[in-house]
Amino acid sequence: MTDSILVRHSPLGFVLAASPRTIVGLSVFLLIVFTAIASPWLAPHDPLEQDLLNSFLPPFWVSGADPAFLLGTDNLGRDVLSRLIYGTRVALTVALVAATLTGILGTTVGLLAGFYGGWVDTLVSRMVDIWMAFPAVLLSIVLVAVIGAGLHAVIIAIIVIDWTRFCRVVRAETMVQCQQDYVASAVTIGLSRRRRLFKEILPNILPLLISLLTLEMGIAVVVEAILSYVGLSVASDAATWGGLIQEGRLYINQAPWLMVFPITCIVVAVLGFNALGDGLRSTLDPVLRR
Amino acid sequence: MTAASLLRRLMLSVPTLFGVLVINFVLLRVVPGDPIAMMIGPGATPEDIQNLREIYGLDQSIFQQFLFYIRDLFNGNLGISISMRQDVVELIGGRLPVTLELAFVAIVIALVGIVGFGITASMWKGHWPEVLIDAFSGFVQAVPDFLWGLLFILIFGVLWAFMPIFGRMDLTVEFDPATQFYLFESLLRGDFVVFASVLQHIVLPALSLALPLIAVGTRLLKSSIIESMAQDYVQLARVKGFSHFRIVVSQAFPNALIPTVTLTGVQMTFLIGGTVLVERIFGYPGLGNMAIDAVINRDLPLIQGIVLTFAVMFIVLNILIDMTYAFLNPRLRHD
Numbered sequence: 001m002t003d004s005i006l007v008r009h010s011p012l013g014f015v016l017a018a019s020p021r022t023i024v025g026l027s028v029f030l031l032i033v034f035t036a037i038a039s040p041w042l043a044p045h046d047p048l049e050q051d052l053l054n055s056f057l058p059p060f061w062v063s064g065a066d067p068a069f070l071l072g073t074d075n076l077g078r079d080v081l082s083r084l085i086y087g088t089r090v091a092l093t094v095a096l097v098a099a100t101l102t103g104i105l106g107t108t109v110g111l112l113a114g115f116y117g118g119w120v121d122t123l124v125s126r127m128v129d130i131w132m133a134f135p136a137v138l139l140s141i142v143l144v145a146v147i148g149a150g151l152h153a154v155i156i157a158i159i160v161i162d163w164t165r166f167c168r169v170v171r172a173e174t175m176v177q178c179q180q181d182y183v184a185s186a187v188t189i190g191l192s193r194r195r196r197l198f199k200e201i202l203p204n205i206l207p208l209l210i211s212l213l214t215l216e217m218g219i220a221v222v223v224e225a226i227l228s229y230v231g232l233s234v235a236s237d238a239a240t241w242g243g244l245i246q247e248g249r250l251y252i253n254q255a256p257w258l259m260v261f262p263i264t265c266i267v268v269a270v271l272g273f274n275a276l277g278d279g280l281r282s283t284l285d286p287v288l289r290r
Numbered sequence: 291m292t293a294a295s296l297l298r299r300l301m302l303s304v305p306t307l308f309g310v311l312v313i314n315f316v317l318l319r320v321v322p323g324d325p326i327a328m329m330i331g332p333g334a335t336p337e338d339i340q341n342l343r344e345i346y347g348l349d350q351s352i353f354q355q356f357l358f359y360i361r362d363l364f365n366g367n368l369g370i371s372i373s374m375r376q377d378v379v380e381l382i383g384g385r386l387p388v389t390l391e392l393a394f395v396a397i398v399i400a401l402v403g404i405v406g407f408g409i410t411a412s413m414w415k416g417h418w419p420e421v422l423i424d425a426f427s428g429f430v431q432a433v434p435d436f437l438w439g440l441l442f443i444l445i446f447g448v449l450w451a452f453m454p455i456f457g458r459m460d461l462t463v464e465f466d467p468a469t470q471f472y473l474f475e476s477l478l479r480g481d482f483v484v485f486a487s488v489l490q491h492i493v494l495p496a497l498s499l500a501l502p503l504i505a506v507g508t509r510l511l512k513s514s515i516i517e518s519m520a521q522d523y524v525q526l527a528r529v530k531g532f533s534h535f536r537i538v539v540s541q542a543f544p545n546a547l548i549p550t551v552t553l554t555g556v557q558m559t560f561l562i563g564g565t566v567l568v569e570r571i572f573g574y575p576g577l578g579n580m581a582i583d584a585v586i587n588r589d590l591p592l593i594q595g596i597v598l599t600f601a602v603m604f605i606v607l608n609i610l611i612d613m614t615y616a617f618l619n620p621r622l623r624h625d
Contacts, residue, residue, distance in 0.1 A: 137563035
């Protein structure tokens with residue numbers, strides 16, 4: 001067995017123990033983070049700068065392309081590559097903020113329901129049932145209609161809709177953990193309920209939470225893309241992947257590549273988050289690792 | 291399913307519907323800004339506003355307003371759309387058939403795909419058809435559902451441009467419909483030019499809706515059929531000398547249907563929800579497309595009407611699924 005103290009507790013050991021999926025997923029994630037932070041330096045042009053004389057330029061491998069615009073330009077002559085690069089900022093913001101907040105809400109409720117049981121559990125379970133019965137698309141429409149379009153509406157919609165995803169899993173897992181010997185020992189040595197919950201049980205479900213969190217990031221990226229595609233996310237001229245797809249859809253016959261690039265970005269990001277989530281799950285979970 | 295259990299099932303949907311009504315009602319109240327302010331143009335006098343408040347019952351208590359809302363609902367009055375200045379019920383009535391037709395075609399494609407792939411994969415278990423079908427469903431599930439419509443547009447609308455990617459039928463085709471069910475109506479009237487045009491336009495959006503369902507359903511059906519193949523009655527059929535095909539289709543398949551129906555039922559509600567986006571992508575003039583416009587225009591009476599319509603569709607679909615389930619499972623039939 002390779003999981004000596006070194007392997008389990010050093011960053012190097014983590015990489016050694018990591019599956020190829022984790023490494024691929026982590027690379028995609030770090031690439032997105034880097035691109036988002038370094039957007040102003042990476043982007044060759046201002047994403048909003050229009051150049052109407054140079055509209056609909058094709059990407060570099062097609063004849064008639066301008067090397068100054070590697071991936072071509074859109075209908076207003078804006079640089080597609082720069083818009084894609086700035087688009088990572090919106091995608092990453094939503095992925096991090098929405099997934100984290102969704103995770104916190106869902107985990108808290110799930111922990112309480114699983115740990116206390118009784119009427120708390122009944123109440124939470126009923127709520128989750130009702131929530132799941134209500135179609136997500138409708139709920140997001142209603143929410144955005146009430147809150148008004150914008151990034152904050154997207155994030156709130158994700159939290160309100162998806163907390164059940166965390167809640168269900170965490171509740172079930174907490175119930176399993178409560179049956180374990182270590183929790184019984186904690187009771188015997190007189191640990192308070194709060195310490196049992198936060199110092200004993202929570203650390204043990206952390207691997208599960210991390211993988212759920214990365215999966216949720218992938219979902220958040222897609223939801224943001226959908227809502228900016230239909231024009232309900234950030235302001236319409238801001239660069240978002242979904243917004244770029246929507247613009248590309250309008251000029252599909254003149255410039256099909258306008259749609260290809262943002263779709264590729266979304267697919268790579270989502271597959272990356274999913275690979276990271278699945279990979280981390282098997283690396284961090286000692287039971288699955290054996 | 292007996293009448294009593296059907297009635298019980300119907301009763302179960304009452305709380306859900308009530309919940310939707312409450313949410314819908316609250317929606318209009320919590321929105322920032324006065325609903326009246328959105329209905330009137332500039333230059334309205336305070337008396338006009340007061341009049342409107344009385345007409346809409348906004349000068350009453352919240353509870354009274356809720357009762358008015360329910361009363362109007364039962365009278366089939368969902369108000370007037372703010373952005374289109376038309377009766378909400380009429381607007382929805384014009385769009386609902388479009389969405390129903392699209393969902394119907396999508397579900398038919400999905401069922402044919404699931405049954406076809408599921409049986410093929412389990413017939414040739416361990417051979418290339420199974421490998422191929424497994425790879426296909428794995429791939430479909432890895433790509434976010436929302437992108438399929440867009441990918442189809444790129445592949446069949448641009449790369450090999452032989453499919454229409456916008457609208458419901460060719461504008462050059464002449465058609466004077468009596469209903470909004472273009473597909474069914476043109477078929478019944480024997481107008482095959484129109485039928486071909488409508489069918490051509492419906493294929494890609496319906497396929498985008500069906501594909502994720504096919505992927506999930508195929509996997510489940512395949513594993514349930516393979517599980518059934520290990521049962522005693524299949525052994526008996528083998529001893530009797532049934533052919534492999536007959537064993538899979540007439541013995542294992544019917545028994546494998548129950549888990550598949552349960553799960554695909556849940557997935558079908560996703561399909562109905564998915565019409566909102568797919569209609570948008572393909573410029574399909576259905577209810578979902580109107581819903582997005584209504585949200586962009588913050589047309590609250592229209593949003594309320596659409597949300598209610600969708601909610602009723604989900605409830606009806608769930609009841610239908612339960613009934614199918616009971617029909618397929620003899621143990622439940624005599625419950």
